[in-house]
Amino acid sequence: MEETERQQLHRRGSGVSTVYETLRNEIIELKLPPGSPIDEQHLSDRFALSRTPIREALVRLAAEGLITTLTNRATIVSNIDFLGLPEFFDALTLMYRVTTRLAASNHAEGDIVAIRVQQKAFEVAVANRDVLGMIATNRDFHIAVAQAGRNRYYVELFTRLLDEGRRILRLYYSSFNDVLPRQYVGEHEEMIQAIINRDVSLADSLASAHADQIVRQIRSYITADSRQNAGLAL
Amino acid sequence: MEETERQQLHRRGSGVSTVYETLRNEIIELKLPPGSPIDEQHLSDRFALSRTPIREALVRLAAEGLITTLTNRATIVSNIDFLGLPEFFDALTLMYRVTTRLAASNHAEGDIVAIRVQQKAFEVAVANRDVLGMIATNRDFHIAVAQAGRNRYYVELFTRLLDEGRRILRLYYSSFNDVLPRQYVGEHEEMIQAIINRDVSLADSLASAHADQIVRQIRSYITADSRQNAGLAL
DNA sequence: TGTATTTTTCTTGTCGACAAAAAGTCGGCA
DNA sequence: TGCCGACTTTTTGTCGACAAGAAAAATACA
Known part of the structure; x- marks a missing residue:
């Protein structure tokens, strides 16, 4: 009882x-x-x-x-392996490209609406200047693209990489929350169009540029010199 | 006690x-x-x-x-997903290429000897017409190459793919054990040379051709028509 | 005789307890 | 006072047992 x-x-x-x-x-x-x-x-x-x-x-x-x-x-x-960051960027860039390519060639009708849903969520996060939300919804957007590409091996690896990226970016978020990469919204739109048009090589180059953007952003976060007393005379 | x-x-x-x-x-x-x-x-x-x-x-x-x-x-x-085989081939080919490229640009001295050890084992298996051994040592060879490329993400995915490949090939081994792809030994040698010379684009194209070979071989195993009575008059 | 329902059985999921290994603590000794 | 060794504590790894869920078997019924 x-x-x-x-x-x-x-x-x-x-x-x-x-x-x-x-x-x-x-x-x-x-x-x-x-x-x-x-x-x-x-x-x-x-x-x-x-x-x-x-x-x-x-x-x-x-x-x-x-x-x-x-x-x-x-x-x-697990610790974040900063020495392994180049490997991470390499794999991340490759997955960005490959998944977007495949999405352009393999996607079906329904995939586009799923991608659009995530893109809308991303736009909201950007409008609200919600950096954490942006990181999360950007991930969801690209996973939706990857799923449209219909390759489970890539989806799985990409998911892991994007989540690892979220962890890294979280570390730097608080100190840089006014630097909002607004151009990402437009880049995502271009990618969606290329996918719809099944323009594989355009999708590829857009993804490549997008990946470079993100890698550059992470790098800038990490290497930002925040020493206040760098110019102090000794 | x-x-x-x-x-x-x-x-x-x-x-x-x-x-x-x-x-x-x-x-x-x-x-x-x-x-x-x-x-x-x-x-x-x-x-x-x-x-x-x-x-x-x-x-x-x-x-x-x-x-x-x-x-x-x-x-x-788990069942082997034959409907997902195109995805598998796509990912496998990409990993062949990427890991070989990276090996060409990132390898150190010791990596080459590790690769050579696996290649020797592969040669032995080929000489003995040991198909099962060939499949296993071919895997080890390419994992050694991948490790020389120094990207743990690729090593991990590639390992899974190669093991999945072993599973698939096992299914067909018994009926085709006299079809020995001897040319693989030479292809491996060429790849090793390209890696040593740090010739990335040659390594890439060799890996690409090698992957095509293997994919073709798996395909031929799978689609082979083994019906004994195909020509029987009815 | 075929079908629906109950009972049984078998396998997985969960639990609390015990054993082993390592870290931390304390006391003894030089 | 500083170091070494035995003891204690804490946390992980393993065990045997029990409970829940699903398939299989048995039973009842039309």
Whole structure:
């Protein structure tokens, strides 16, 4: 009689994906910053689940590289690898190009409306000067494009790369939230048109330029010299 | 006193990776054919482990797409998606090209010897007319090249694609084991030379041709008409 | 005899508890 | 006072058992 309320808290099997998605979001949005320790017991209390399903979610996150498990010791949120940034930019640019190309050649009717929905959300974020929203909706827009390209291998890799990008940009957001790359909206529009016209090479070059823009922006965030006392006489 | 022998069977934490690697191999080598049911209890008995570490290994395999879990029902070895083969070929070709290009521009001294080691193994397999060995060593060769290119994103995707390719080719091996693509050895040699000379565009075109070869070979295996009575008069 | 419904069985999902490994703590000793 | 070693604590890895869900079997009914 007394244990009836606990039963319906989670549908059997739903708990682990809830934990997975929640933690995944918190990691990407830096609510859990890199290096944060992940305590299984704590999560067990938080989600009102035993450690077993928690552990399952953690294994999934580890497979994606979002967390790092030090065997028998601790598991922490993976650090952002700044030395590996060139690799990241290379892969990101390639995926931008390939997915946009494929979208231009393979898309169906419905794909365009899905892309347009994401583009609208992106416009709203830009209008509101919501940098965090822009980062998130830009990701969704390009994933919609990738899905129109109909290649699951690219979609998967691209998703991972864009999420990694969100994590990186989050680090720099607060100090630069007035630098709003408004031109992205127009670039997205051009890309949509090229896709509709099935102009593969135009789509490619637009994606390439777009990727360069974004890489340049991330680079500028990262290398920005914010030392206030650089000119101080010594 | 009596339970001393069980303790040293596995070092703490080693069991799950053993299970993971063993199953992974058996799936790739079609020892576990697509659609095979994966019974946790059975595996628990087989590896002399509780179901918990088994489950952990299965979650990892599922994240890689090698097994499919039907919730609350069963978990089976993932089917080979023949309808998705064009996507597969597209991604495979792109990764052949990109990794070889990067190897040409980014490789260090040590990378070449690693590549040569794999190439030797490949030559041996070809000399022995060992098709299965050829498939495996060809994979190792190209992964060595990819590693020389120094981009972990590409290495990871390429590894998955090549392993998926091994699975596909295994399906056709037995009926075509006298068709030995000997020219691959020479093509590998050319690629190595282009990499050493840091000739990126030559490396690219060689990789592209090599990929076309392999895609064509897989296609020919798959579409080969093996009907014995095709000419039978009716 | 065929179909619908209940019962059984089998497999997965979850739990609480225990064991091992590592880090932290404390005390002893030079 | 500083360093080394044993003890304690904390956290992960593993286990056996139980519960829920779905398929299979058995039963009832038309």
